[in-house]
Amino acid sequence: MEQQETQKTGQQKNLLEDVFDTAAYERKIRSAENTIYIVAVVQLLAGVVVIYLSAAERRLLMGFVFGGVAVFFFAMALLCKRYPFTAILITLIFYVLLVTVDVIENPSALISGGIIKLIIIVYLVKGLLAARQAAKMKKMFNSNE
Numbered sequence: 848m849e850q851q852e853t854q855k856t857g858q859q860k861n862l863l864e865d866v867f868d869t870a871a872y873e874r875k876i877r878s879a880e881n882t883i884y885i886v887a888v889v890q891l892l893a894g895v896v897v898i899y900l901s902a903a904e905r906r907l908l909m910g911f912v913f914g915g916v917a918v919f920f921f922a923m924a925l926l927c928k929r930y931p932f933t934a935i936l937i938t939l940i941f942y943v944l945l946v947t948v949d950v951i952e953n954p955s956a957l958i959s960g961g962i963i964k965l966i967i968i969v970y971l972v973k974g975l976l977a978a979r980q981a982a983k984m985k986k987m988f989n990s991n992e
Contacts, residue, residue: 873977874977876977879970883938887924923941931974932979938971942967
């Protein structure tokens with residue numbers, strides 16, 4: 848009797864998983880994760896260029912700043928596999944903060960890379976929304992067990 852109940856619950860869970868396909872959410876989360884990796888690589892490359900072009904007394908500071916930011920983005924991309932909502936949310940907040948500081952320091956930065964920055968933000972927001980929906984669905988599946 849208990850085995851039949853367990854089997855029935857498993858069948859219901861499989862039916863729910865079939866009805867609520869998470870593939871679309873997973874694609875958007877993966878896209879956000881890839882965007883974070885791209886931002887990390889761009890920060891690393893920008894850091895190398897800035898270090899090369901900076902005066903000797905500022906090179907170490909610039910290396911730590913750009914290197915730290917790149918490491919942060921790499922870490923968030925890695926965390927995205929296990930905690931997608933949290934990692935994307937923290938990344939989005941940090942990225943918007945970086946863009947804001949950059950624009951305050953150099954207003955022409957918004958014009959020169961504004962479209963790319965906007966595209967990055969859009970991908971992160973889409974991934975964030977998809978991660979939230981996927982988490983809600985996962986919670987619903989787990990509550991039905």
